Amino acid sequence: MNIGQAAKATGISTKMIRYYESIGLVAAPHRTESGYRVYLDDDLHALRFINRARDLGFSVEQMRDLLTLWRDRDRASADVKAIARAHIAVLAEKARALAAMSETLQHLAETCHGDDRPSCPIIEKIAAAVPPSGRPANRPRFGIAQLH
Template sequence: MNIGGAANASGVSAKMIRHYEEIGLIPPAARTDAGYRLYSERDVHLLRFIRQSRMLGFSMKQIAALIGLWLDQSRPSSKVKQLAQQHIRDLNEKIIELQAMKSTLERLANNCHGDARPECPILDGLAQQQVPPFA
């Protein structure tokens, strides 16, 4: 199938398919005599794997490692689990950071009158060297 068909079948845009090929995440596509890319069902399966991995927030480097493990039939599942557990730890750290950002922004917004006055604690807080820590 052509790149449009592969994009529709995998849920990955044609632009991202070309990008994945360019960065070496997927192998170069077969080409027709006219130079059009051709994709097999196996290629589409790999693109779906990448899409699912991205939806779970894995980085490109992690996805490359997962693809390598996925294609290695002699892999120990412990390596896959180790990668997933590290990603869980990374997500937990990000959740803590996002919660802190949300709390700080809520505090700034709650201190703003939101009326016709020019004074704005939100802008004042953002203009500081460091945004005051959340309460």
């Protein structure tokens, strides 16, 4: 099975399959004489595992740990659960932060007429000539860019 077919079969792009190989997340598959990668069932299983872990928002490094645990028949389920729990907390916090942004902006948008007139509570609130009082300057940032 060629890399393109493996991509279709597992839902991971050829680009990413090669990338995962290059960083050692998956083992290098066999090659034909002419250098084409050949994927066997075991390779596909690993790629499908990765695809599902990715759908759950696990990072490459977490997937590396999970794959190791998956292959280790004697691992303690507690080890897996620990990774999962840490990840759940991070996911929930990111979700919360994004939802909070969305809601804040939603409230602002509701008070904006959204017509031809210039008066706009949204932009006024962002400009906020209002007291920058209670806001500690060096609180941890948690904008969009930090959410990955």
